[in-house]
Amino acid sequence: MGxxxxxxxxxxxxxxxxxxxxxxxADKDFVDILFSFLTMPMGTIVRLTRKQSGSTAxxxxxxxxxxxxxxxxxxFKSDKAKSLLLRPSNSSEHLCRKLKINIDDTEPTKYRFRYSSQDMYLIEDNVDQNDDQMGGVFVNGKTRFLISDDLRILQLSTTNSVELLSKFGVRDVNAVEEESVSVGIEEVLALLRLSFHSVTPLTDLFLLKCVGHCGAFKTDPTGFVQRTVHPSFSYKKINLKIMLRRSCGMVxxxxxxxDFVDFLFSLLSIxxxxxxxxxxKTPSLRCIANLYISVQNLSPGRDFKSEYIKTKLLSPKLAQQFCYNIQVLGINESFQPHNRCLFQEVDSIRVTEFDANISSTLPPIGVNAYMDGPATFVVTDDLVVTPLSSISSIFLLKKFQVPxxxxxxxxVSVGGEEALRLLEASLTSKLALTHAFNLKPKIPKTEK
Structure with missing residues (x-):
């Protein structure tokens, strides 16, 4: 951590x-910090924010x-499989280490290599070549930006300033004042948390001082939509048994x-x-969706250091070792054995690109699975996973007071569409299984 x-x-x-x-x-330093949120695995975001007072987003x-x-x-398959999920790596960690404030304290990934050919060659990646001239980590160091209260990031211009004044209902310029604020690690952590919860995170942070508390979390059971599923999704359907309340359809x-627990825990590595x-870009993700849309709208030449950098923010890959064999959502690792790949050198921070014929002495751990099996688990509606036990299942029923x-x-079967609904529900609801599967109660047949 910075x-x-x-x-x-x-x-x-x-x-x-x-x-x-x-x-x-703001200049490059603050905007780079905001954009770095998009590179972070979900498990890292949870780990960094979960112990803060009032964190319910x-x-x-x-x-x-x-x-x-x-x-x-x-x-688990191994001790390391569990530890990897608890502290998932960031495939852009080599970039985030250069941030003015880096809130991610995950240990950097270290690789050791043996070469299968005498003809290997290194090509230094163009990410670092222009650092002295361009500054910044993700954005061009000479560019300044406007950041709206709902985290829409725009180029600095009079036109955009006036549009934001109009958007937020400012009719009298005498009613506005300029202030200077200082942002440190605590403020960045609070802003990350507020970005999921609030529609006014800058106001909440700087004026209402919501550094340690973000208010009550409200679920939105009506916000889920049917999504287009990419053909590469769902290499395999995952089946599970749902116990629900017949009268209301609540799981x-x-x-x-x-295999289903593998999928659930893999959400933490995305x-x-x-x-x-x-x-x-679902609106249920609030200001995080606005941040992503801002990356889409800004120019790779003027605003970002390169098209490559913009792509890393819009489509960040899993870190190496996190692509297990049942890829329901079809996200690739940053390293793939048969392509040219980015690696970190052991003895320097420089990012280098190696040719394909490399064998690492640290093979991917997650390629087979995270969980050992065969095994059966209980998954509650709020996604708490425990080993199956007949006694604990009965006590669950007792807890809910269900006849x-x-x-x-x-x-039910979990494929691409169900996986997407479950991903969204896990981020926006405390009743993830109920909202993701939407199992309607059966209407009893009327007696003749």
């Missing part, structure tokens, strides 16, 4: 009548993460094999940018 004394200063324009930030004006990802931590290591829990892309006559068992 040094606690590292600070970034930005100017904010405040509507004093409404006590609201209209927009902020991120749906039930926190419950999924904590259930993972509480699960005995004997249920009590699911009984699942290790970078945020890929999550937003998979969910087609035996109101319990119904159904078997």
């Amino acid at each position: 040094a606690y004394w590292s600070k970034v200063t930005l100017k904010i324009l405040v509507d004093k009548k409404k006590n609201r930030v209209v927009f902020a004006e 991120l749906g039930c990802m926190k419950d999924l993460y904590e259930g993972l931590g509480n699960l005995n290591v004997v249920h 009590l829990y699911a009984e699942a094999q290790e 970078p945020l940018g890929s999550t937003v892309k998979l969910l087609d 035996i006559t109101d319990i119904e068992e159904r078997v």
